[in-house]
Every structure is written in structure tokens, then in C-alpha cells.
Amino acid sequence: MQYKDFKDGIRLSRLGLGNMRLPVIDGDQGKIDYEKAQAIVDACYEGGVNYFDTAFNYHNGTSEIFVGKALSKYPRDSYYVATKYNYMANPDPVDEFTKQLEKLQMDHVDFYLLHGLRDEMIDTMVNIGAIDYFKKQKAEGKIRYFGFSYHGTVAGLERLLTLNDWDFVQIQLNYYDWFLETAKAQYDLLTEHNIPVVVMEPAHGGMLANLSEPAAEKVRAVSPDGSLASFAMRFVQSLPNVQVVLSGMSELSQVLDNVKTFSDAVPFSEEECKAAEETAKTQKETVTLPCTACHYCCPDCPKQLDIPELLSAYNAFRIGGPFSLMRLLQLPEEKQPGACIGCGSCTRHCPQEIDVPSAMKEMAEILEKMKNR
Ligand code: SF4
Ligand code: SF4
Numbered sequence: 001m002q003y004k005d006f007k008d009g010i011r012l013s014r015l016g017l018g019n020m021r022l023p024v025i026d027g028d029q030g031k032i033d034y035e036k037a038q039a040i041v042d043a044c045y046e047g048g049v050n051y052f053d054t055a056f057n058y059h060n061g062t063s064e065i066f067v068g069k070a071l072s073k074y075p076r077d078s079y080y081v082a083t084k085y086n087y088m089a090n091p092d093p094v095d096e097f098t099k100q101l102e103k104l105q106m107d108h109v110d111f112y113l114l115h116g117l118r119d120e121m122i123d124t125m126v127n128i129g130a131i132d133y134f135k136k137q138k139a140e141g142k143i144r145y146f147g148f149s150y151h152g153t154v155a156g157l158e159r160l161l162t163l164n165d166w167d168f169v170q171i172q173l174n175y176y177d178w179f180l181e182t183a184k185a186q187y188d189l190l191t192e193h194n195i196p197v198v199v200m201e202p203a204h205g206g207m208l209a210n211l212s213e214p215a216a217e218k219v220r221a222v223s224p225d226g227s228l229a230s231f232a233m234r235f236v237q238s239l240p241n242v243q244v245v246l247s248g249m250s251e252l253s254q255v256l257d258n259v260k261t262f263s264d265a266v267p268f269s270e271e272e273c274k275a276a277e278e279t280a281k282t283q284k285e286t287v288t289l290p291c292t293a294c295h296y297c298c299p300d301c302p303k304q305l306d307i308p309e310l311l312s313a314y315n316a317f318r319i320g321g322p323f324s325l326m327r328l329l330q331l332p333e334e335k336q337p338g339a340c341i342g343c344g345s346c347t348r349h350c351p352q353e354i355d356v357p358s359a360m361k362e363m364a365e366i367l368e369k370m371k372n373r
Pocket of ligand 2 (some may be wrong): 089273286290292293294295296297298307308349350351352353354356
């Protein structure tokens, strides 16, 4: 296992276990399968992993309880626990932090983060005193290092950096977001500020481990022996300011593959870097619909749907998963994908011949499930 110096003599494994995709019983996210999940924690620990990441809300609030119990068999100074304050789950930082220590059965947390910050949440964090409260917990030794995980813009990240002397920051970083989104700009900004980066979603929520065939071919051409997941991991591992790469492992085979990747530490070549950029572009082209937002389809839609806008949400879903569709639930029902009657007028007008009704149907089904949760 590769380790990287953090500070105060601490050496963190470059691979960390994210405890949000643990095996569960009967598909119920709140019922962690302790036997299988313990085997994953043990295999990570034995493979040299010493960074275990959880959050207040993972597995419907049960992940922290599991993590505390699973690690209790090991000496407390042989691993580091990271957990997070989730404003949406419980806006009261005092109450949430008190419960977290109870759930973990620990007297301190090694790495503590404000969870999933976006631009519009920054003022809230300041106004409710969350940053000051957790700084106080750090001064009292209940938190060793304080940071945040981030999903916002580069400008928002810049602003956050002015609000505290952060020990570390967790961002979404993978070769897709590096070449096609803002991950590189965020990484560069944090590096300029000498802030170590913890990486989440190194395989873009699993997308880079399950590429479309044309995209996967590009990886195999330069890296025929490793898995698609290890190619993605090696990209982030090759960035010098990456402190820990989190992987939400749910099977032992993933642990073995990841431990091997982070033990062999084969550097990413220039040729592989070029292939990663090409792969990202191909993946985008092959999994998204080629809507150019020309609006030719709109005037004759009997339901007057904003078709290009809905297809843009569809493409975000194809890249980022079902939660990318959540924003559509804010629309009036008659403007949501479920209002589509499948008449096909849009496809007949579309220069790209996009099968719009199928995309609308798929989105409508997913949104229906979300509403009924
Ligand atoms: S198929 Fe749906 S989106 Fe397309 S024109 Fe008909 S109602 Fe509108
Ligand atoms: S006509 Fe086709 S490409 Fe143009 S906005 Fe409609 S779906 Fe998109």
C-alpha cells in the first residue's frame, strides 16, 4: 500500500474505504449486512488501508454505527475515521455531532467535514455558526482535522478558502471531470493553497468502471492488463497533491483490485493520459443524446414541453445517475417528462432523429419512483 505524509507525523494510506455502498440485506440501505461488510473492512485493513470515511446520513444513518463497531477490534491509533456534518439530515450541528460520537462510540473524530457543500450552502454554514462550532471542537480535541466535501463551482471553492484555515478538502475528481468539467481547476486551486486533496468518486460513481464499448476500447488499447476501474484509480493516484482516494467498495473483489492498484503504484504514462481524455470524450458522446437545443421540435409539441431542457437533464442523468433528475421535480407536473403523451412529433422534426419519447418515458419512470420513496 502506498502512504503519503499528511501532517503531524501522520501517514495516510492513499486508498480509503468509503462506507456508503456497503452490502445490505434485502436491498434495504438501512440494513447493513454486518458479516459481509466486516469482511470488506477487514480486507481493507489487512491490505494496509488506514482511512475509513463515513457520514451522518450514509445507509440511512447506520453507517457510522457500523464503522465504529467494525473498527473497534483494531487499536484506535492504527486507523483514522472521517465523518461529516450533513445539514440536510439535521441542521443542528451541536446535536448532530453529539450523536455522531455516540454512534461511532469514539471520543474524537480524526477527520471531520462539512458534507457536500455547494455555492448556495456557504452562507448557511456561516450564519448557523457551523464553521465556528466545529473549529471549537477541534480546539477541544474532539476533532483532529477539519475540512469539507464540495460539489460547487470554482468561485464558490475560492470563497470557502477565505473562511477558514482548512486542513484538507474533499472533491469529486476523476479523469472524466478532469477533462470535461472543473475538477482540474479545483485541484489546481487547492494545490496553490497547499491544501491536501481527498478524492471522492474516482470512477465517477462507477461510470468509468462500466464504460460504453467504444470508450472501453480506448482504455484497453493503452492498458490491456488492468481493469477499467484500476485505470481510473491510477489516473487520480498519479496526481501528487492527492492525499487519499476514496472508493465505496461493496465487494471483496473490488477491495483486492483496489489494494493491488494502490500497492503496485504503476505511474500513469503520457500515452495513457491522452487516452483518458479521448475516453472521457467518447464516453460522453456515446451515452448522451446529441441534442443541439435547436428547439425545432418545440412548437408542435402538444404538451408544450421544454424538450431541450428536459433532454439536458436526461444527459446529466446518463452521466451522473438518477439524482441528476431531482431538479425536474421542482417543475409543475404538466411540464415534467411524465406529461409527454409519446406522439412522436418531436422526433419527426428533429434533425438528429432523437427518440425523445423513449427518453421522456425513462425519466418519467425514474421520477415516479423518486416521488414514492
Ligand atoms: S412525444 Fe412527447 S415531447 Fe415529443 S412532441 Fe409528443 S408530447 Fe411532446
Ligand atoms: S429538434 Fe432534436 S436536437 Fe433540436 S432541440 Fe429538439 S430534440 Fe434537441
